[in-house]
Amino acid sequence: MTDALFPEPMAILRIRNETADTFSFDLDARPRGGFRFAPGQFNMLYAFGFGEVPISISGDPLRPGVLTHTVRAVGPVTRALQGLKKGDVIGVRGPFGTPWPVDEAQGKDVLLVAGGIGLAPLRPTIYSVLSRRKVFGRVCIAYGARTPGDLLYTKEIARWRGRMDVQLEVTVDRGDPEWRGQTGVVTKLLRHFDFTPHDSVAMLCGPEVMMRFASRELEGLGMPAPRIYLSMERNMKCGVGSCGHCQLGPTFICKDGPVYPLTQLVRLMSVREL
Amino acid sequence: MEVESLARSLAEQPFCKALTQSQVEFLAGCAKNARFDAGEYLVREGSASESMFLIRSGTVALENYLPGRGSLKIDTLVPGDVLGWSVLLPPFRWHLDARALEPTLAFALDANCVRGKVQADHGFGYALTLRLLAAADERLTQARLQQLDVYKAELR
Numbered sequence: 001m002t003d004a005l006f007p008e009p010m011a012i013l014r015i016r017n018e019t020a021d022t023f024s025f026d027l028d029a030r031p032r033g034g035f036r037f038a039p040g041q042f043n044m045l046y047a048f049g050f051g052e053v054p055i056s057i058s059g060d061p062l063r064p065g066v067l068t069h070t071v072r073a074v075g076p077v078t079r080a081l082q083g084l085k086k087g088d089v090i091g092v093r094g095p096f097g098t099p100w101p102v103d104e105a106q107g108k109d110v111l112l113v114a115g116g117i118g119l120a121p122l123r124p125t126i127y128s129v130l131s132r133r134k135v136f137g138r139v140c141i142a143y144g145a146r147t148p149g150d151l152l153y154t155k156e157i158a159r160w161r162g163r164m165d166v167q168l169e170v171t172v173d174r175g176d177p178e179w180r181g182q183t184g185v186v187t188k189l190l191r192h193f194d195f196t197p198h199d200s201v202a203m204l205c206g207p208e209v210m211m212r213f214a215s216r217e218l219e220g221l222g223m224p225a226p227r228i229y230l231s232m233e234r235n236m237k238c239g240v241g242s243c244g245h246c247q248l249g250p251t252f253i254c255k256d257g258p259v260y261p262l263t264q265l266v267r268l269m270s271v272r273e274l
Numbered sequence: 275m276e277v278e279s280l281a282r283s284l285a286e287q288p289f290c291k292a293l294t295q296s297q298v299e300f301l302a303g304c305a306k307n308a309r310f311d312a313g314e315y316l317v318r319e320g321s322a323s324e325s326m327f328l329i330r331s332g333t334v335a336l337e338n339y340l341p342g343r344g345s346l347k348i349d350t351l352v353p354g355d356v357l358g359w360s361v362l363l364p365p366f367r368w369h370l371d372a373r374a375l376e377p378t379l380a381f382a383l384d385a386n387c388v389r390g391k392v393q394a395d396h397g398f399g400y401a402l403t404l405r406l407l408a409a410a411d412e413r414l415t416q417a418r419l420q421q422l423d424v425y426k427a428e429l430r
Binding site: 115116144145146150171173174175176177179180181182183184185187188191192206207209210213 | 333335336344345346347348349350352353354375376412415416419420422423424425426
């Protein structure tokens with residue numbers, strides 16, 4: 001990162017529609033010698049003429065030549081990004097923020113809990129863990145989405161689920177007649193995993209209320225709060241803790257987060273409208 | 275001999291973990307093995323609650339039928355889950371359909387037998403009711419979270 005406030009132009013290599021409103025695109029980082037990041041970090045993406053949005057990096061940290069983001073089109077900037085095509089250029093600032101505790105999880109069971117598009121910031125962790133699978137204990141992935149049509153990365157999920165060394169369960173809040181999998185909230189998956197709660201590290205990403213319920217469930221299963229990590233989301237603007245838009249109590253999510261241990265958040269999460 | 279074998283298997287069920295060995299053996303007197311093919315209904319909405327089920331393997335969908343929209347899955351049960359606290363609650367009728375999504379094995383606990391034993395031994399009845407209350411609390415908490423429709427509101 002040369003200048004944290006200066007967007008660096010990068011060209012789009014490839015675009016994939018993940019769901020009706022969510023897409024992934026690969027940026028070409030080869031001309032700048034690759035883009036190094038840690039799982040959990042995010043970039044500020046600049047759609048020229050529209051503005052910037054914070055988007056977690058969703059690609060493989062071991063492939064620095066390709067920088068991947070997964071975006072849900074919900075506002076003017078993300079819709080502008082959705083309208084771009086291969087070869088178009090966007091501005092990138094980053095990487096920003098604290099990473100998932102992948103190294104701390106070595107030798108322990110790893111529990112990843114994703115809700116909705118929260119799977120995107122966890123996907124680099126999944127790549128990292130699976131690339132060094134032997135140094136971790138059991139690997140459990142719980143993924144919940146609104147409907148079957150909202151599930152991300154379905155082919156990869158099928159591959160991960162097919163591995164003998166990964167426990168992966170998927171559920172949707174609303175099943176349709178064709179849906180053969182589980183229906184219900186993601187928290188209900190947790191107690192069915194074979195893992196050792198007191199010797200595990202959990203990483204949770206999704207809507208805040210989902211993480212609140214999931215962390216309670218994990219604590220109820222005997223998991224120590226310091227081993228539960230959450231990725232928080234607020235209105236990030238500068239990315240370097242100067243503008244104050246993403247303030248959460250005494251911290252700025254863009255530089256002190258987005259990944260926090262539950263111990264740091266448990267009181268803040270109970271404060272309304274914070 | 276069969277009841278002893280059932281009691282051993284029943285004791286492995288998460289639902290029975292908080293029951294004493296003698297309470298599990300008492301409950302086993304009401305139990306039999308049940309098997310359902312994929313697509314087969316365990317219970318139908320409105321019918322009498324004749325059995326309570328502890329799921330041993332497979333997946334069971336809980337569904338409500340809406341005219342014009344068909345059967346909507348509202349929840350799924352997996353091994354370790356319990357189905358059927360309505361066996362203790364008048365008017366002893368099912369409020370939903372339960373359908374096996376894949377070949378499913380369960381313990382079926384006869385409703386009349388369970389009700390009789392709950393009446394005959396209040397200590398056992400209290401322990402069983404606490405387990406059912408815990409399951410109902412868990413299901414209610416999940417239903418509330420499901421109702422919040424959290425993924426619709428997310429702005430990532």
